[in-house]
Amino acid sequence: MTDAEIAQLKMPYGRILQYLKPWMGRFIVGILIGVVAAAFNGVMIMGFQVIFQLVLDGQGKTLGQPLDLPFLGNVNVADMLGVATDTPVGLTGVIIACACIPILMFLNGFLEYLNKYCLAWVGNKMLFHIRSDVFRSILRQSPAFFSHAKAGELMQTVFNQSRVAQTNAVQLVQLLTNRPLTIITILFVLFAKDWFFTLMSLIIFPLCLAPIIAIGRKVRKAGSREEKEVGTMMTTMHESFTGIRLVKGYAREEYEVQRFDHANAEMCKNMLRWTRAMELIGPIVESVASIGIAAGLVYFWVQQRGAGDLIVLVMSLTRIYPPAKELSKVNLLMQKTVFAVNKVVHLLDRPADIQDAPGAPSLPRIKGAVTFENVAFTYGKMDGTKLDKAAITHVNLDLAPGKFYALVGPSGAGKSTLFSLLLRFYDPDSGRVLLDGADIRAVTQDSVRGNIGLVSQDTFLFHDTIRENIRYGRLDATEEEIVAAAKKAHAHDFILAQQGGYDAVVGDSGCNLSGGQKQRLSIARAILRNAPILLLDEATSALDTETEKIIQEAIHVLSEGKTVIAIAHRLSTIMQADQIVVMKDGQVADVGNHEELLKTSELYQKLYSLQFHE
Numbered sequence: 001m002t003d004a005e006i007a008q009l010k011m012p013y014g015r016i017l018q019y020l021k022p023w024m025g026r027f028i029v030g031i032l033i034g035v036v037a038a039a040f041n042g043v044m045i046m047g048f049q050v051i052f053q054l055v056l057d058g059q060g061k062t063l064g065q066p067l068d069l070p071f072l073g074n075v076n077v078a079d080m081l082g083v084a085t086d087t088p089v090g091l092t093g094v095i096i097a098c099a100c101i102p103i104l105m106f107l108n109g110f111l112e113y114l115n116k117y118c119l120a121w122v123g124n125k126m127l128f129h130i131r132s133d134v135f136r137s138i139l140r141q142s143p144a145f146f147s148h149a150k151a152g153e154l155m156q157t158v159f160n161q162s163r164v165a166q167t168n169a170v171q172l173v174q175l176l177t178n179r180p181l182t183i184i185t186i187l188f189v190l191f192a193k194d195w196f197f198t199l200m201s202l203i204i205f206p207l208c209l210a211p212i213i214a215i216g217r218k219v220r221k222a223g224s225r226e227e228k229e230v231g232t233m234m235t236t237m238h239e240s241f242t243g244i245r246l247v248k249g250y251a252r253e254e255y256e257v258q259r260f261d262h263a264n265a266e267m268c269k270n271m272l273r274w275t276r277a278m279e280l281i282g283p284i285v286e287s288v289a290s291i292g293i294a295a296g297l298v299y300f301w302v303q304q305r306g307a308g309d310l311i312v313l314v315m316s317l318t319r320i321y322p323p324a325k326e327l328s329k330v331n332l333l334m335q336k337t338v339f340a341v342n343k344v345v346h347l348l349d350r351p352a353d354i355q356d357a358p359g360a361p362s363l364p365r366i367k368g369a370v371t372f373e374n375v376a377f378t379y380g381k382m383d384g385t386k387l388d389k390a391a392i393t394h395v396n397l398d399l400a401p402g403k404f405y406a407l408v409g410p411s412g413a414g415k416s417t418l419f420s421l422l423l424r425f426y427d428p429d430s431g432r433v434l435l436d437g438a439d440i441r442a443v444t445q446d447s448v449r450g451n452i453g454l455v456s457q458d459t460f461l462f463h464d465t466i467r468e469n470i471r472y473g474r475l476d477a478t479e480e481e482i483v484a485a486a487k488k489a490h491a492h493d494f495i496l497a498q499q500g501g502y503d504a505v506v507g508d509s510g511c512n513l514s515g516g517q518k519q520r521l522s523i524a525r526a527i528l529r530n531a532p533i534l535l536l537d538e539a540t541s542a543l544d545t546e547t548e549k550i551i552q553e554a555i556h557v558l559s560e561g562k563t564v565i566a567i568a569h570r571l572s573t574i575m576q577a578d579q580i581v582v583m584k585d586g587q588v589a590d591v592g593n594h595e596e597l598l599k600t601s602e603l604y605q606k607l608y609s610l611q612f613h614e
């Protein structure tokens with residue numbers, strides 16, 4: 001996003017309100033406490049006035065000497081306490097009065113703490129739900145989205161941007177509800193006490209704002225760039241970690257560090273710019289404010305006023321500056337918040353490319369008939385338009401339940417695309433995909449996928465125990481079912497040989513699995529799923545004869561009674577197939593069994609002699 005686009009962003013208040021609604025009660029209480037905390041500043045100043053006048057104006061002072069308070073006029077403490085007017089303040093009086101200072105400060109601090117805590121509590125709840133919904137929204141997206149999105153940037157949005165949005169929004173609410181009122185309350189009391197002194201201070205005060213406004217512009221620019229750099233850093237880190245084998249294999253550690261450092265350096269430079277600008281604000285404000293204090297001293301000398309009055313006035317004035325300083329950051333905070341909230345909401349509200357039809361029923365467990373009816377599909381580009389070349393066209397296939405089909409064809413022929421369409425990762429541009437005669441667009445995606453088991457060549461295992469990795473096939477599977485599935489997948493023995501057995505954590509040093517072992521775990525997972533359709537995407541890499549034999553047996557068990565569609569790279573698989581579908585340039589070129597195709601299909605003969613013949 002460019003700086004100009006960022007400046008155009010608006011705060012999606014309606015969307016925020018939806019998340020705020022459940023916690024509205026606490027939110028309002030938090031704001032009300034903020035209002036009380038602001039008003040308490042007035043009480044505190046009056047309290048200090050009493051204390052300083054009682055304590056500082058000489059040891060001979062009596063309780064009967066009236067105290068001049070703003071709004072209240074002359075207050076006679078002796079009358080209020082019902083004691084004689086000549087009662088000296090004395091040490092006891094001084095101690096009691098001074099003891100009130102920490103009490104007042106504590107009450108003030110406590111109210112501010114409650115205000116912050118209440119709002120932070122609400123923000124925290126909102127953050128939890130927003131993060132969870134963003135993650136859910138991302139997972140709802142189709143693979144088309146993930147082929148264009150950067151995982152690192154998505155992680156940055158889920159984790160960082162939502163946190164920035166939450167903390168900044170909480171701070172903004174607190175600033176906007178409490179700080180202006182704090183300033184007004186203090187000024188109100190100050191005006192009542194000494195309007196001339198206060199007015200003069202207010203003339204000096206805007207002088208402080210000029211440098212703040214100038215600096216604010218710089219800070220804003222640095223702020224928006226920072227978010228971009230964080231995204232780049234996260235992407236680089238994520239790619240380096242997930243592709244660690246490639247990085248190490250090509251000895252590209254230094255290259256990756258350089259890529260990381262590029263974003264890292266930019267971010268540090270930005271942070272420094274930001275800090276330099278932000279930290280300049282404080283000293284400038286304080287320097288200008290000190291001119292006011294110096295002028296005030298002269299004024300008090302001329303007026304022959306007591307030290308108590310001066311301390312209260314200066315103390316009150318200095319209490320105005322921190323909230324004023326914070327308010328000067330509101331614009332910047334707002335910009336950062338709008339940017340972060342928009343990024344989060346953009347992901348949150350992104351409609352999934354593939355959606356269930358309204359009121360779509362679930363597909364019950366099917367027998368396993370798969371039909372491709374004149375299906376055509378072209379992949380899309382990042383901008384949403386279609387690529388020029390179709391991935392598949394005019395595909396007509398009728399696959400009977402319980403049969404084993406092998407898909408063969410040159411690279412790019414469209415085999416994986418057929419899998420993706422069957423799983424409804426994409427919708428065909430024309431034609432239909434049917435399961436037991438039902439168009440998969442008319443039923444829920446979950447129920448379609450619930451009828452399909454997948455054993456993919458890039459076996460993915462979670463950083464979790466072997467048990468949990470198998471259980472992923474069916475989350476409510478019992479221990480016995482998991483072990484039975486592992487036995488059928490010929491995985492039980494090697495699992496027991498691992499340190500920790502089924503509890504061994506995949507990815508830890510105690511559990512280094514070979515490619516063949518990982519495949520057997522994924523077969524066990526699919527056995528547990530027990531779906532009527534099985535999609536097999538065979539690894540292209542050759543396995544040693546013994547491992548291949550074991551995996552073949554495991555797949556044989558897994559395939560029993562199921563419709564199997566296998567992207568075949570092994571001779572043993574195509575020999576096992578009832579029918580072989582030969583694909584070329586996105587079309588079905590030939591269908592038949594091995595013997596038939598060897599006789600009739602030129603393409604199959606070529607493929608067979610190149611790829612499968614051993």
Ligand SMILES: Nc1ncnc2c1ncn2[C@@H]1O[C@H](COP(=O)(O)OP(=O)(O)OP(=O)(O)O)[C@@H](O)[C@H]1O
Pocket residue numbers: 147379380387390391409410411412413414415416417418
């Ligand atoms: N995500 C994608 N975006 C754009 N084009 C794609 C995408 N996936 C595949 N294609 C293109 O679609 C065509 C069919 O690809 P597909 O992966 O289905 O072939 P395949 O037969 O499975 O190939 P292989 O055996 O190499 O895996 C190819 O031209 C490929 O470049």
